[in-house]
Each structure stands twice: as C-alpha cells, then as structure tokens.
Amino acid sequence: MTLLLLLLVTTNLKAQDVTVAEPEFVNSYCILTSESTYDVLPKENGDIQKHQNKVSKFAKIASAASRVGVAGGLLGVATAGSASGIMTGIRVMGTASSVGSVASAADVLAGVEGMDIVFDGGKSTYQVKTDGDIRLLIKGENNDTDPMEMYRIVRFQKSKKDRRIQWMQFEPSLLGSEKAQKAGYVAFEGHKYGDQSYLLTIPTSEVKSGEYGIFFMGIITATAIPVGTFSVK
Numbered sequence: 001m002t003l004l005l006l007l008l009v010t011t012n013l014k015a016q017d018v019t020v021a022e023p024e025f026v027n028s029y030c031i032l033t034s035e036s037t038y039d040v041l042p043k044e045n046g047d048i049q050k051h052q053n054k055v056s057k058f059a060k061i062a063s064a065a066s067r068v069g070v071a072g073g074l075l076g077v078a079t080a081g082s083a084s085g086i087m088t089g090i091r092v093m094g095t096a097s098s099v100g101s102v103a104s105a106a107d108v109l110a111g112v113e114g115m116d117i118v119f120d121g122g123k124s125t126y127q128v129k130t131d132g133d134i135r136l137l138i139k140g141e142n143n144d145t146d147p148m149e150m151y152r153i154v155r156f157q158k159s160k161k162d163r164r165i166q167w168m169q170f171e172p173s174l175l176g177s178e179k180a181q182k183a184g185y186v187a188f189e190g191h192k193y194g195d196q197s198y199l200l201t202i203p204t205s206e207v208k209s210g211e212y213g214i215f216f217m218g219i220i221t222a223t224a225i226p227v228g229t230f231s232v233k
Contacts, residue, residue, distance in 0.1 A: 018199060030138070045227065133203055153215075
C-alpha cells in the first residue's frame with residue numbers, strides 16, 4: 001500500500017469517527033473540539049489593499065473596464081476598496097455586459113491577484129491551543145463539489161494592528177508546495193460530511209502558531225467574502 005493511499009484511508013477513518021451534528025446555518029465555520037462537539041468560529045470581512053511591496057492594480061482594472069464601457073460596474077472597487085465592493089462590481093459587470101464585450105468576470109477577479117486582503121486587529125477572537133490536527137466543519141448549500149476547489153486556508157502575516165494575506169491563485173495540487181507555504185497558503189484535506197457539509201483537516205505538520213483564515217472561493221457571485229478566523233497558540 002502506497003503512502004498516499006495509507007494517508008487517504010487514515011483520513012477517511014478519522015472522518016468516520018466524527019459524530020457531531022451538522023451546523024445549523026449555511027456558511028457556518030466551526031472547529032471540532034471533540035468527536036461530537038464544535039465551536040462556531042467568528043467571521044470577518046477584510047479590505048482589499050495594495051500589497052505592501054507592490055503597486056496597486058486597481059488602476060489597471062479600472063482602465064480595462066473603461067475601454068469596454070463598464071466602468072460603472074467597478075464603482076464599488078473605486079469607492080469602497082472592500083471585498084464587498086469588489087464582488088458587487090463584478091456582479092454588475094456580469095449582468096450589464098456580454099461575454100463578448102468583457103472577457104469574463106473572472107478576468108477582473110484575477111486582477112485582484114497580488115493585492116492584500118487585510119483584517120483589522122492583530123488576532124482573532126477565537127484561540128485554540130493544539131499540537132495535533134485541526135478539524136474544521138463547514139456547512140454549504142450542498143457538498144457536491146470538491147472542497148479543495150472551494151476553500152483556501154491561510155496563515156496571515158500579522159502585526160499589532162492587522163492581519164493580511166496576499167491573494168494568490170494556487171491549484172489544489174500545489175497547496176503543499178514550497179511556494180504556497182511561503183505565501184501562507186496551508187495544505188489541508190477535505191471530505192464530504194453529512195448531507196451538505198465538509199470536514200476539512202489541517203494535518204499536524206501544517207499547524208504552527210499564528211493567525212488563520214478560511215476563505216470560501218465562490219466569491220464571484222457573492223457580495224462579500226465570508227472568512228472564518230482563529231488563532232493557534
């Protein structure tokens with residue numbers, strides 16, 4: 001039996017041991033405290049800001065939008081600078097313009113790559129002390145999609161006043177790479193749980209002291225990015 005197969009079998013056995021009820025609400029981010037109990041994690045919304053060492057790409061995005069006559073769709077980007085504003089702008093562009101006039105809303109979202117998503121405060125209000133795996137239970141609309149495509153778990157860069165992550169695109173297969181790890185993107189395992197939830201496991205080897213966030217990747221049709229946060233001592 002290969003090491004990969006053994007890991008998958010072990011992970012599935014762990015998932016089968018969990019007996020906790022599914023969370024009550026969709027988009028609830030929970031952390032297991034035992035096989036049958038969990039705590040609900042706080043959710044926060046961040047601001048989109050230029051990366052500390054890079055020039056902002058907002059000007060490029062606005063310029064591209066202007067050329068196709070949909071600058072109004074990016075009004076939320078220009079005025080709010082928030083995750084909510086950006087996603088609202090993308091939704092407006094998607095409905096006001098055809099695919100022929102705008103390459104795709106995803107192109108605009110890709111324009112945010114390299115920017116920082118910043119959260120107020122140096123730490124989450126929820127702290128966990130552990131030297132083992134961290135297991136997260138998330139309830140979705142359904143659990144028909146591979147959770148590795150839907151979620152990203154990040155380890156923030158932190159200061160006394162904020163936590164931030166530079167937004168980057170990583171394929172699920174690259175989450176364990178050196179580049180992803182240096183950028184703060186954490187490798188994890190994900191499986192279906194119950195009728196419409198997912199059980200995500202951060203293996204012990206990935207657990208370090210710091211500030212963490214769980215990102216839902218279906219942001220192109222959302223009005224905000226729901227991010228569950230927690231601290232590891």
